[in-house]
Amino acid sequence: MIELNYRNIKKEVIGEENGLNIEEEFQTYKDTIHRIIADLNSNKDKPGQNLKWMNLGYNEETIWYVKEFAAMVENRFDNILILGLGGSALGGKAVCEALLPPYWNFLTKEQRNNYPRIFFLDNIDPDQMNSILNILDLKKTLVNVITKSGSTAEVMAQYMILKDLMEKELGDDYRKNVIATTDKNVGILKQLSDQEGYKTFYIPDDVAGRFSVFSAVGLLPFALVGINIEEITQGIKDMDLALKNTDINYNIAAQNALIHFLMNIKKGKRISVMMPYSNRLRYVADWYCQLWAESLGKERDKNNNIVNTGQTPVKAIGVTDQHSQIQLYNEGPNDKIINFLRVAEFDTTLEIPNIFEYTGISYLGGKTMNQLFNAEADSTMASLIDYKRPNVTITIPKITPYYIGQLLYMLEVQTAITGALYNIDTFNQPGVEQSKNYTYALMGRIGYEDSANELHEKLFNSASLV
Ligand code: PA5
Secondary structure, rough: OOOOEHHHHHHHHHOOOOOOOOOHHHHHHHHHHHHHHHHHHHOOOOOOOOHHHHHHHHHHHHHHHHHHHHHOOOOOOOEEEEEHHHHOHHHHHHHHHHHHHOOOOHHHOOOOOOOEEEEEEEOHHHHHHHHHHHHHHHHHEEEEEEEEOOOOOOHHHHHHHHHHHHHHHHHHHHHHHHEEEEOOOOHHHHHHHHOOOOEEEEEOOOOOOHHHHOHHHHHHHHHHHHHHOHHHHHHHHHHHHHHOOOOHHHOHHHHHHHHHHHHHHHHOOOOOEEEOOOHHHHHHHHHHHHHHHHOOOOOOOOOOOOOOOOOOOEOOOOHHHHHHHHHHHHHHHOOOOEEEEEEEEOOOOOOOOOOOOOOHHHOOOOOOOHHHHHHHHHHHHHHHOOOOOEEEEEEEEOHHHHHHHHHHHHHHHHHHHHHHHHHOOOOOOOOHHHHHHHHHHOOOOOOOOOHHHHHHHHOOOOOHHH
16 A cells, blocks of 8 residues: 655654644544544535545446447547646646656557557647647547536637647548547537537536546546556555545544644645655646645635635655755745655666766666665655655555555545645635636626626726736
8 A cells, every 4th residue: 555654744853843743633633533534435425515536436337438438449549639627637647647658659659559649738828739730640639628617718729729620631520539528417518519429428526627537537548548447446446445444543644634734734834845756756746736726725714714725735856856946945944844755666677887986976886776766865855854844755656557546546535634624615616717717708708798897907907906
């Protein structure tokens, strides 16, 4: 199983001012955590609770449909193009980057075992989009449009460009190259996919975008590139079982949730850094940043008090960011908790040849890159301890579908528990909706005229800025 080591948040290790008396805190919060975990599990099937992401690992029907479709289109496409934003893209990207061999899109078809390349278009930069359209042969490209609301302006604009191009190039047959993943009942994409006859997968009710990675949003792309989705769901199920334990002493999601919460409210650690020592897990850090930010950054609590909660999540990559951010983490404001994300066993052992006699580098010869990587992580951790900076380590035994399922699910549960500790709605995102609505107004969507006038005043009339 995945492990959490929280030694370096203890007051015995980093001092009274920044450290916690963790045994005492576990005792104080024992009943609260018990209640939170029990509530999550007893409410997960209830409509309107937004907890149905807790069931995704058990959704045999989706797994079956996804696998059936992937088998049907096997060998038909050279490229998968995902159109989606935020929760509709980040999880897919994180898992594909972790589980496919690095530089997958640069490998030959044989090296990819005939599976297609995969591209995530999660931005609308016109230059980027134009370039990707120049690279892809649309006849050999399967486009998966993913939007839960079915109306996000960015995704719908991407889709409109693709549809137009594909229809011109492929005629009516273009429909075989499009799949929609969206809500079953609402949204324009649902209407369009019915009208155009696209193969459609549904995102279950009560699953927010950032908790949707194990629905068809993620499972379909994974299956299309040959990732074993049953191993992923087995990992989720085993982790779910472990995290049903309501005793904080045996529940790593609850432990890390409480540690982050207390570090924030008692010790002023306003920033949560996710620092994988694995390049393959770099997008897991991006996914975590969205999960943590959108779920916990809230203006009001459940009693409608203004609370402005949430730690700012930051992504850092070991060792790359040792040479960029660690100076700040060690000597700058002591306002962070750092999550090291480490891999116990890499797929590869890479030896450093013994080819130089110079004392300054000869010590490297005969060692492995793995040893160096681990030594770098250990020394970064040691320096953080010297500077009394709290840090925890999450260790994943190996990068496999099973452990990636465990890891992401564990972080989802951790986020849900943290939200409950803050007493906020973890699963809404009014701040995101606000700017989505402003975009509709600025782009002239019908029904948003009043908002457009107000916005014009706000943005361009200098008097209103005073
Ligand atoms: O987590 C969320 O809910 C958001 O990040 C959404 O995923 C994002 O805004 C995209 O929304 P949609 O899937 O409706 O296009």
